[in-house]
Amino acid sequence: MQFTLHKTDSETQARAGTIQLDHGPVETPIFMPVGTVGTVKGVHQRELREEINPDIILGNTYHLYLRPGVEILEKAGGLHKFMNWDRNILTDSGGYQVYSLSDRRKIKEEGVKFKSHIDGSYHTFTPENVMEIQRTIGADIIMAFDECTPYPCDYNYAKRSMHMTHRWLERCITHLEKTPVKYGYDQTFFPIVQGSTYKDLRKQSAEYIASVGAEGNAIGGLSVGEPAEEMYAMTEVVTAILPKEKPRYLMGVGTPINLLENVALGIDMFDCVMPTRNGRNGMLFTAHGxxxxxxxxxxxxxxAIDDMAITWVDTEYSKAYVRHLFTVNEMLARQICTIHNLGFYLWLMREARKQILAGTFSTWKNKMVKQMDKRL
Incomplete structure (x- = not known):
């Protein structure tokens, strides 16, 4: 992986860069559509490529491990071939999914024993086997196995969890070094900063993660229920420490406003289920609210759905028609709204990049935040 930083905004920490991976360049800042189980829900790969046009999407280790399973993925030649996607993929390590199974898992130093949400069968994730699973999935960027703490979180628990995440990181790196890639292209490894909403823990964790010298770094454990201002405060602490010459990925974030505020704090990469999940429930994001x-x-x-005509659905369908489709419970309604929302998120990040390169990001961002903070 190579990361080229083209420009940093003069009034904020916003950056425009390019991450070069084996399945093509990724222009940052970037939003990665979430393709949890090998599909961005409700969107054909053709529509994804031609209309939404992301440089990279996200898959999930926990879900892909359970179904279709690593044997099928290996026989297929990895997730790219299995889902017919020729651009980049990032896989998260399953740490967040394990966190969300609070009544179905036990966390120990060795790893996490959990009960499948599908059939109740028991499984164990360790730093070692999660690296092996991600090798088999074959994503271009793979994540360290970590523990995502809840919010609110007791200080002592957050501290213990952070140190265990650091120990797990060492095990991930050791095992990765002796686990070869499988499909003839490189994989880039990102460790994850933890520490809940405690500034001293976030600072410690960021310093430790920076010292590892990975090609890129991630920030986890945010967007789990904390107020937005706390998210921004933690991000600011961490981005001040993580190396500027490497990409920074804020995991699981967020609303369009969250994205712009965190771009201003120096974040390069985002993912979130919000545009797809909210779209399936009839919530459309636009530049006007x-x-x-x-x-x-x-x-x-x-x-038209959106006068900006970001994707083809914005001009082909009226608001009245899409409302009618929801009223009669037609699945096309969910597809239309999903395509629009993903198109809007990708447009927002591309427009942010243009504004950074033009030197006008700060003024534009402040205007957009006010506009988007409305219910139409």
């Missing part, structure tokens, strides 16, 4: 398309006020509104 958010729309609940199920509301009666749109019943006779025959204007």
């Amino acid at each position: 958010s729309i609940n398309i199920k509301n009666k006020k749109w019943e006779a509104d025959f204007s």
Whole structure:
């Protein structure tokens, strides 16, 4: 992996860069659509490539391990071939999914024993086997196995968890060095900063992660229920420490406003289920604010979904029609809203990049935050 930093905004820490990976360049800042089980839910790969056009998408180790399983993925030649995706993929390590299974898992120094949400069978994730699973999945960027702490979180628990995440990181690195890549291209490894919402822990963790010297770094354990201001405060602490010449990935974030505020703090990469999940529930994001398309006020509104025409669905379908599709429980409604939302998120990051390169990011960001913070 190579990361080229083209420009940093003069008034904020916002950066425009390019990450070069074996499946092509990734222009940053970037939003990565979430393809949890080998698909961005409700979107054909053709639509993903031609309309939304991301340089990289995300897959999930926990879900892919359970289904279709590593044997099938290996026989297919890895996730790229299995899902017919010729661009970059990042896999998270499953740490967040294990966190979310609080009533179905036990965390120990060795690893995590958990109960499958599908059939109740027991499985164990360790730093070692998670590295092997990600080798088999074959993502371009793979993540360290960590523990994601809840919010709120007791200080002493957060501290113990952070140190265990650091010990697990050492085990990940040791095992990765003796586990060869499988499909003829390189994989880039990112460790993860933890520490809950405690500044001293975040500082410790960021310093430790920076000392490892990985090609890129991630920030985990945020967007788990804490107020947005706490998220921004923790991000600011961490980005001041993580090396500027390497990409920074804020995991699981967030709303369009969250994205712009964190870009301003020096974050390069994001992922979140919000555009797809909210789209399936009738929430549309636009530059002018958010729309609940199920509301009666749109019943006779025959204007385009979004006058910015970010994707083809924005001009082909009216608000009234999409509302009607939800009313009759037609799956096309969910597809249309998903495509629009993903298109908007990718547009927002590309526009942020243009503004950074033009030297106008700060003014533009402040205007966009005000506009998007409205319910239409």
